Amino acid sequence: MIDRRSFSRLLSLGALALASGLGLGGAAAADTVKVGIIGPFSGPFALQGKNFQAGVEAWLAQNGKSVDGHDIEIVYRDLPTANPQQSRALAQELIVRDKVQYLGGVYFTPDAMAITPLLKQGNVPLVIFNAATSAIMTSSPLVVRTSFTTAQTTTPLGKAAVDRGVKKFVSVVSDYGPGVDAEAAFKKAITAAGGEVVESIRMPLNTTEFSPIMQRVRDAGAQGVFAFLPSGPPTLGFVKSFNDTGLKQSGVKLFATGDLTQESDLPALGEAASGMITSFHYAVSHDSDVNRKFVAAAEKALGDPAQLSFPAVGAYDGMHVIARMIAATGGKQDAEKAVEAVKGLAWESPRGPVKIDPETRHITETIYLREVAKDAKGHWINKEIQSFPEQKDPGLAK
Numbered sequence: 001m002i003d004r005r006s007f008s009r010l011l012s013l014g015a016l017a018l019a020s021g022l023g024l025g026g027a028a029a030a031d032t033v034k035v036g037i038i039g040p041f042s043g044p045f046a047l048q049g050k051n052f053q054a055g056v057e058a059w060l061a062q063n064g065k066s067v068d069g070h071d072i073e074i075v076y077r078d079l080p081t082a083n084p085q086q087s088r089a090l091a092q093e094l095i096v097r098d099k100v101q102y103l104g105g106v107y108f109t110p111d112a113m114a115i116t117p118l119l120k121q122g123n124v125p126l127v128i129f130n131a132a133t134s135a136i137m138t139s140s141p142l143v144v145r146t147s148f149t150t151a152q153t154t155t156p157l158g159k160a161a162v163d164r165g166v167k168k169f170v171s172v173v174s175d176y177g178p179g180v181d182a183e184a185a186f187k188k189a190i191t192a193a194g195g196e197v198v199e200s201i202r203m204p205l206n207t208t209e210f211s212p213i214m215q216r217v218r219d220a221g222a223q224g225v226f227a228f229l230p231s232g233p234p235t236l237g238f239v240k241s242f243n244d245t246g247l248k249q250s251g252v253k254l255f256a257t258g259d260l261t262q263e264s265d266l267p268a269l270g271e272a273a274s275g276m277i278t279s280f281h282y283a284v285s286h287d288s289d290v291n292r293k294f295v296a297a298a299e300k301a302l303g304d305p306a307q308l309s310f311p312a313v314g315a316y317d318g319m320h321v322i323a324r325m326i327a328a329t330g331g332k333q334d335a336e337k338a339v340e341a342v343k344g345l346a347w348e349s350p351r352g353p354v355k356i357d358p359e360t361r362h363i364t365e366t367i368y369l370r371e372v373a374k375d376a377k378g379h380w381i382n383k384e385i386q387s388f389p390e391q392k393d394p395g396l397a398k
């Protein structure tokens with residue numbers, strides 16, 4: 001016997017196979033290549049999704065809306081918060097009904113994990129613009145990622161902390177994939193540098209009240225806090241609480257990945273974040289011509305320059321990758337060939353030189369140590385102070 005749920009799942013998988021395999025849809029019907037982009041375009045994380053869109057639009061404005069004569073049509077789908085079931089349903093609908101040839105976007109890890117099992121049957125690659133857990137890459141050979149992993153961004157922080165005389169840490173992370181990866185990477189890095197983690201705290205993803213956590217940090221007598229939370233309202237709340245509860249004032253140092261100091265939050269944080277050391281793959285203030293042109297185009301798409309943040313660069317580079325895939329397949333739907341074509345692809349991103357690692361399909365990039373400071377015009381920025389070039393994802397190292 002087969003129950004109703006399994007039956008409807010079988011039906012939808014059948015539809016995936018039909019849409020991709022029997023020529024009932026896909027690119028054959030028209031010269032237009034559809035790209036489905038899933039992101040948080042409404043709700044508390046809407047600014048992150050808006051940055052996906054700004055990155056896509058910046059790329060289209062600079063490079064045009066077609067590749068080798070194949071018009072690109074972007075189909076946006078809203079996924080406000082981490083919701084794997086809804087993510088899977090949206091991806092399925094994009095593949096079967098909208099007949100997209102490519103999927104892109106995806107802010108949260110659980111949403112990416114829910115989509116990867118559909119890719120092979122749907123004959124669709126997924127280019128991840130954000131979701132940052134290392135293991136996503138091993139869940140399907142049809143995933144390519146243009147963002148970062150928390151293992152990658154966290155690793156340089158261990159030595160940076162010890163170099164500044166901060167050795168005894170409490171680690172505080174959101175209790176899901178990228179937080180667990182960050183916790184492990186920080187512990188490894190700080191131990192290697194001669195420091196230690198005296199307590200590891202994992203918070204539920206939806207935590208909004210951080211003062212009990214700050215109290216635990218105080219009780220542990222730590223010199224430093226390492227933190228990762230997904231960028232958006234939680235990170236703003238966490239850094240504010242670190243300041244408001246007096247921990248910053250008492251001399252405890254907060255070290256974090258750049259998720260906690262995204263540029264769009266800096267005006268609201270102001271002095272509360274001043275001097276904070278973070279490590280990340282992208283700063284809006286990155287000094288290069290490619291970045292200045294990108295920033296101008298992305299700010300135009302956003303309408304408000306103060307809203308620009310890192311998801312825009314993941315999306316912009318994601319479009320670069322998708323365009324190469326379209327060129328390599330002549331606009332025809334062939335997920336395997338598309339992914340094969342971008343293995344080893346290298347280019348200059350607004351963040352600096354990058355390359356798609358041919359083995360892991362994750363992006364190799366420079367990770368920068370930064371300090372929150374004011375620029376010459378008095379705007380708060382993440383000022384790059386040290387670079388670690390050609391960082392692969394240590395979370396995927398064999």
Ligand code: PHB
Pocket residue numbers: 107108109110130131132133178229230231259
């Ligand atoms: C993730 O869920 O993988 C994620 C989300 C937001 C971030 C980083 C990672 O800032």
